[in-house]
Amino acid sequence: MGERDLVHLQRFVSDAVRGVTLIGSDPALAAQAETLISPGRCGMAPHERLEVYREQFWLRHLASIDEDFPTLTWVLGGRDAFRELATGYLRACPPRTWDLQRLGADLPSYVASDVRWSDDFLARDAARLDWAFMEAFDAPDSPAFDPRVLASTPEDAWPAARIDLHASLRLLSLGHPVHELRDAVREGTAVERPGAAPTHLVIHRDAACFLRAVAVESLAFELLETLRGGVPLGEACEAVARSSQRDPMEIGERLGGWFQQWTAGGFIREVRIAP
Amino acid sequence: MGFRERHAIRDLGVGVGFRRPHVVQVLRDRPPMDWFEVISENYFAEGGIQRRNLEELRAAYRVVPHGVSLSIGGAEPLDADYLSRLRALVRSLDAPWCSDHLCWTGFGSFDVHDLLPLPFTQATLDHVVERVKRVQGELGVPFALENASSYMEYRESTMPEEAFLAELSERADCGLLLDVNNVYVSAHNHGFDARAYIDAIPADRVVQMHVAGHADKGAYLLDTHGDHVTAEVWDLYRRALRRCGPTSTLVEWDESIPAWEVLSAEAAQARAVRDEVLATPREEQPWASAT
Numbered sequence: 001m002g003e004r005d006l007v008h009l010q011r012f013v014s015d016a017v018r019g020v021t022l023i024g025s026d027p028a029l030a031a032q033a034e035t036l037i038s039p040g041r042c043g044m045a046p047h048e049r050l051e052v053y054r055e056q057f058w059l060r061h062l063a064s065i066d067e068d069f070p071t072l073t074w075v076l077g078g079r080d081a082f083r084e085l086a087t088g089y090l091r092a093c094p095p096r097t098w099d100l101q102r103l104g105a106d107l108p109s110y111v112a113s114d115v116r117w118s119d120d121f122l123a124r125d126a127a128r129l130d131w132a133f134m135e136a137f138d139a140p141d142s143p144a145f146d147p148r149v150l151a152s153t154p155e156d157a158w159p160a161a162r163i164d165l166h167a168s169l170r171l172l173s174l175g176h177p178v179h180e181l182r183d184a185v186r187e188g189t190a191v192e193r194p195g196a197a198p199t200h201l202v203i204h205r206d207a208a209c210f211l212r213a214v215a216v217e218s219l220a221f222e223l224l225e226t227l228r229g230g231v232p233l234g235e236a237c238e239a240v241a242r243s244s245q246r247d248p249m250e251i252g253e254r255l256g257g258w259f260q261q262w263t264a265g266g267f268i269r270e271v272r273i274a275p
Numbered sequence: 276m277g278f279r280e281r282h283a284i285r286d287l288g289v290g291v292g293f294r295r296p297h298v299v300q301v302l303r304d305r306p307p308m309d310w311f312e313v314i315s316e317n318y319f320a321e322g323g324i325q326r327r328n329l330e331e332l333r334a335a336y337r338v339v340p341h342g343v344s345l346s347i348g349g350a351e352p353l354d355a356d357y358l359s360r361l362r363a364l365v366r367s368l369d370a371p372w373c374s375d376h377l378c379w380t381g382f383g384s385f386d387v388h389d390l391l392p393l394p395f396t397q398a399t400l401d402h403v404v405e406r407v408k409r410v411q412g413e414l415g416v417p418f419a420l421e422n423a424s425s426y427m428e429y430r431e432s433t434m435p436e437e438a439f440l441a442e443l444s445e446r447a448d449c450g451l452l453l454d455v456n457n458v459y460v461s462a463h464n465h466g467f468d469a470r471a472y473i474d475a476i477p478a479d480r481v482v483q484m485h486v487a488g489h490a491d492k493g494a495y496l497l498d499t500h501g502d503h504v505t506a507e508v509w510d511l512y513r514r515a516l517r518r519c520g521p522t523s524t525l526v527e528w529d530e531s532i533p534a535w536e537v538l539s540a541e542a543a544q545a546r547a548v549r550d551e552v553l554a555t556p557r558e559e560q561p562w563a564s565a566t
Contacts, residue, residue, distance in 0.1 A: 006399060007382075009429065012383035013391060038428045041466040044492050049427035052495065057387055078522035095386045096317055098357060141322030149552045167322070209324045 009036055017054045018094055020087065023047045025139040060088055061103060061210040062093065068104045069132050071126040071182040072111070075193070080219055085117065101138060104131055122193060125174040129182060132170040133211055139168035144207055149271050150259060159234025160274040163227045165267055168205040175199070179213035206266045213264055219244055219251065220258045224267070232274075277479035278450055282417045284372065286521035287337055288466045289545045292528065293329075300332045307538065310524045315342035315373070328481040329368075332503040337525075338368050339483070342375035342453075344386070345421065348393040348412065349405050358413050366413055372482050373510045376453045377403070377440065395439040396430040400446075407447035417480045419450035424457040424489075424498035428465055435467065437475040444480045451476060453519070454485035455512045456504065456527075458490040469511055472561045478519040486512050486545060487527035501530030503541060507549055516552040524549065 012032060016023055023029050030047035037046035065086050066079065073082040086107075091104045092114075108127040111117045118124070153161065177199045184191040200221035202214045216224070221241060226236040239256065241248040262268050278284070288309030293301065300306070300435055311332060318329050318340070345353075350474070351505060355476075359509035364566050365373050378390040393468065411418040434442075444451050453476055486509070488502030516522065526542045 005431065006394070006402065009394065009431075010350045010379060010382040012389075014385055014387055017387055017389070017391075018385065036429055036431075038430050039496070040427070040464065044494050046427070046495070052388075052497070053389055053391065056347040056389060060388055095388060096384045097379070098346075098354070098386050098388075100316075100388060101320075138320035138323035139324070139327060140320075142332075154284070205323065209327055 002186070012036065013050065013053070016050055017051070017057045019054060020058075022093055023051045023054055027064070034073060036266075040176075058087070058090075061090055064100050064196045065090075065103050069127065069130040069183050070093065070105065071130050071178055072123060074106075074181070074185045074269070075123045075126045076117075078165070080190040085111070085114075088114065088116075102136060107131060110195070110211075120176070120194070124177050125176045125178045126181070127200075128172055128174065128211070129178045131208060132172055132201075133213075136203050136205045136211055139205065140166070142166045144271065145263065145266070145268045147263045150263065153271065153273060159232060161233045161247075162230060162272040162274075164270040164272065165224065166204055166269050167227050169224075169228075169267055171202040171221065171228070172201045172203060173199075173221065174201060177215070179215065182213070193206055200237070202265070202267060204265070204267060214261075216258075216261070219246070221259075223258070278417075278444075278448070279479055282372070282421050282435045282449070282450075282482075284417065285314060285523075287339070287371075289524045289526065289549065290339075291538050291542050293332055293338070294529065296532045297538070298328055299536050302335075304330060305335050306535065308336060308542065310337040310523065312339050312403070315340040315361055315364055316344050318364055318496065319357075319398055321368060325358050330483075333368055337371075339370055340364055340368060340373050341421075341525075342373070343390065344380050344388070345375040345410065346380040347375060348377065348399065352384065353370055353406055353409065355366045362414055366368075367556040370416055372417040372419055372450060372481065373414055373420055374450075376423045377436075377566075378423045378444070379422045390423040390425075392423065392425040392427060392429070395432040395434045395436055396411065396435065400439060404447045405445055407443065407449050411447070411449055414435070417450050417482060419452040420444070421452035421454050421485065422457050422461070423454075424464075424496075426461040426495055426497075428462055435471045435472075435475075436461070438489070441475060441477050444477060449480070450482040451480045452483045453472045453515055453522075455515055456485065456487040456489055456508050457498060459505075459508050460489050460498045460512055460558055463496045470514060473511060473515050473518060476515075476518070481515070481522055484515060484522050484524045485520070485527050486513065486524065499530050500527045504544070511546075512545070513552050516549060517555075519520060521549070521553055533543045 018053055023046045033047040033050045038050055040049050062083055076082050079089055089107055089110045111127045112124050175196050176194050178198055179201055181194055186234050199215050200218050202216055205211055222240045225237050237251045238248055241251050291311035292313045293313045298451055374502050376390045381387050458469050458472050486504045487500045488504055490497045491497045524545050526545050
């Protein structure tokens, strides 16, 4: 068996084990298995031996992704409904990395685009929230921000300052307060489907490595998004004032309170003062 | 000089895997345990909770990384990013060695996250030897390959797995991780003699052993790591110890993970078996004459 044969064999097995239906139910697949795989003892046919791997593929991946989307699972009505969705998802977006943690990376866009779920906006929000938690879980660490920097920075240096946010921070603008739902689901308390309500969330990992979802007001959310793009603080405040049709003075007045929340919450990694 | 001596491979005693249900208890109480094995890929991230837990674990115990996704037998080039992350992990742990499985795990852009068997041919051997040399060179520590459990064999295979592993380890100059439960499972599934397999493995290259439980699925045995080690596997372990001498041993339990006390008792059982075998006078041990 040469290198080309190894390629041929691995392509066949890799495709076969990702299939949704029993290998034995596809005569062409079973016949190909027959040419490559020896029959087993106790009468196992080649396709039955390959079937062991196919079955494990689905058990392993469904079990893995099950744990990653607790809120979405609840919204869909439980594990069976989630598994139906996850099976379709894994067929459409099979695993492409060694990293099982990334298995659900495309699930939020799958939920948003598949006709069976795309009209369920609560499910779409839940998928985005659950995935944001997954991303924050193992995002790179950031050094702890020293809040004394805030007091020691001259006032005239602030407009040009750039605010770097913690690497784990994710910003989600949603139509439902799904963070409260997620808390309730994880605590096992009885909940009802939440009604629609504009919700702006910061998902992040705090200094003690706990994952948190913090609701912030829409103006603060918009400013965080702008700052994350590398825009200096002064320009960012003006941009937010323009887009929200607010007086820039109002943004400036509220800035102190926001910075307190961001500092205490560990949202900020560094304040870079222009030289 | 043999592989273990050349690389100063120490016997770490009996360890267990570092698994989520025990993380809090282990890091808080630091219970007695000779060493821990961690799944390499779970700690490839640059930060986060897992990395922090690993640092705490390393501060208290010897930790050895064990991978499941290197795909040493894959038909496509090795993943440079994966290797670079593995090297960083090995260094951060000051690991005495690093291991993965004799298998392949995906093809094309797909990863099936399983330990798929290879055809045991001369061409496959040439292919894997070159890849093991590269991995070992990049890691800078001894690299050991584990015999995986398997549920199918290929018609093209021209040699038994143990002969493949023996020649591979010799030509690539790598170590072996002898998974005794996997030998038992594969022997049952394919109808070969597990004892003959153990006897054919080059003892001096065995840097580590695994023992674990499996499930009887009727037509085949499944390597679940979800139960106690069976009496038959303990017997094989005794045989492997008699051949290889004192060798770091890991009790694997990854499914239906029990309370720490149950896992710890299983490790104690492994320690008792080791003590019983290794207490036999040295002149009666085959490994004694080789050292």
